[in-house]
Amino acid sequence: MTTKKFMMVNRKAPYGTIYAWEALEVVLIAAAFEQDVSLAFLDDGVYQLKKGQQTKGIEIKGFEKTWGALEDYDVTQLYVARESLEERGLSAEDLTVPVEVLSRADIGKLMEEQDVLLSF
Amino acid sequence: MTTKKFMMVNRKAPYGTIYAWEALEVVLIAAAFEQDVSLAFLDDGVYQLKKGQQTKGIEIKGFEKTWGALEDYDVTQLYVARESLEERGLSAEDLTVPVEVLSRADIGKLMEEQDVLLSF
Amino acid sequence: MLHIINKSPYDRCAVDSALATGAGVILLIEDGVYAAVKGGAEEKKIKGALGRFKFYALIADLEARGLGDRVIDGITPVDYAGFVDLVAENKTCQSWL
Amino acid sequence: MLHIINKSPYDRCAVDSALATGAGVILLIEDGVYAAVKGGAEEKKIKGALGRFKFYALIADLEARGLGDRVIDGITPVDYAGFVDLVAENKTCQSWL
């Protein structure tokens, strides 16, 4: 099968809307299709990776653990915008998985290199 | 029938989403129920009243003319936030119907006087 | 009156719009709870408004987002029952959608 | 690459996020066309980015909103056919939803 570079651009907070979770379903399928998958987290999307999500109170299925499982699918390219983290008072230590923290401009360069950009 | 003070708080641009139009449908029904109806336009909601809407190109039914018909339903209390207009480079002359331009704080005071606030 | 805000202050103007009304009670729910969190660029604005507005934030939404332990001092966490009480105690409520 | 923006710059951060990528082509559609309009508080930012980004705005969306005659100089109005051409001419496109 042809391999293309897919990047999922995540810009929305988790739980307030379903986009973050349904984006993750796309990531898993893209990985199953053995594509070159990367994820970018910008703006409120960085909140998706925040450690310690306890969704019992809102009765919505939590998906923090799924980030940890991405490695099993060979999805290891996770890029987080430094400016978005800092603006929100977060650092890489607050995130549930190891990520590469890049400037927005550098993420912009990575976007240029993709074949397909899926935005959520 | 009991008369209550209903205020519809419009904060969304027209056509990008349906909220502005479906809010107007609520206004017409509230007027038919002979309630004391007022409308507040804040933030991107002020764009709803912009003159000269031509929706043929997007093939969505336009509703600029409906604002002019509100008077026939005795809906005459239209309040527009000054700060929201100015931020967008608009003035009362750009709007399709006469309105009362008030500060956000004054609109806040009017909100306090309502019985029911419906937000769109 | 009660202002209910469900939008992140980092993406939307809902918090600014509510603050511009002057004074009252604000309840942060859903993605609105990001306004209740310490350490971010919005903190200063919220702290500056604590005198004019009494702030509450929904616990379930804070916990879902992993933020239960980072609430700005002066903002009161409430559960859904507390949400009902806030609505009952205030004559009107405006949801800043 | 092509950046497609459908959000009002007065309510959302989509324009800022697209500009932060550095350079490229921006197409304003739907409520995004409010960024193409003269006289507002966002005009300065857009004008400042005209060197780094080539800007287009969808005519049908400008006209629907009564703004066809207020487009900032340097922003090119395009129709849906022009939208297709922009997508074809650029290897990738990002929709800033």
Added chain:
Amino acid sequence: MKFSILVNEGPYTHQASDTAYQFAKAVLAKGHEIFRIFYYHDGVNNATRLTTPPQDDRNIVARWSKLAEEHKLDMVVCVAAAQRRGIVDEGEMKRNGKDATNLAPGFRISGLGQLIEAGIQSDRLVVFGD
């Protein structure tokens, strides 16, 4: 105290429907009355019985139906909004020449006047949306 609730977004996509449900449960638990729950805009999509959510997730439609049954709630779907979005009961099916219905138990389709009436009759009307 008498509450009414307006739900403006559909199930799953926005949290509005979830929060409205938790709020409704809390209203009832506090001993208050719910005069009406009104579904408008995409909120009408809460009223389709054709959903099959994943088994490890909540069933939003079914829990609204259950709440209505347990507490004899009046859950009203706006007819104009429902027509735009394809929510159909027996009457609407016949009126509009459709070949199926999808309205879930506990919901009824009626006019926007029911929302205004809820505003008039209730002490509080709370809006959940996006």
Added chain:
Amino acid sequence: MKFSILVNEGPYTHQASDTAYQFAKAVLAKGHEIFRIFYYHDGVNNATRLTTPPQDDRNIVARWSKLAEEHKLDMVVCVAAAQRRGIVDEGEMKRNGKDATNLAPGFRISGLGQLIEAGIQSDRLVVFGD
């Protein structure tokens, strides 16, 4: 050139579906090919045949169906998103024990792999959403 289109929002509520439709028409008018249109998130709600929009407004579902018929388009509704939101064809009805279908002509329900395949097979994939 080969295009695919991703539609992430339902009809009427967001303009995304309208813009995607105008874009699809323009793609075809330019002589390009459309490999697939994929409906995800609330976009699956474009595929219900039960809508009855006002007569003076556009019929979003019907015009998608017509476009598909005229140009033999492959319009695919994501099965997982459809199950959450109650979009059902014959197969889904039987599989999930439902008592009705609502899928409009010209659409088919299939997996998310069809979106990835569209990304692989097409020169361009354009996303419309909110």
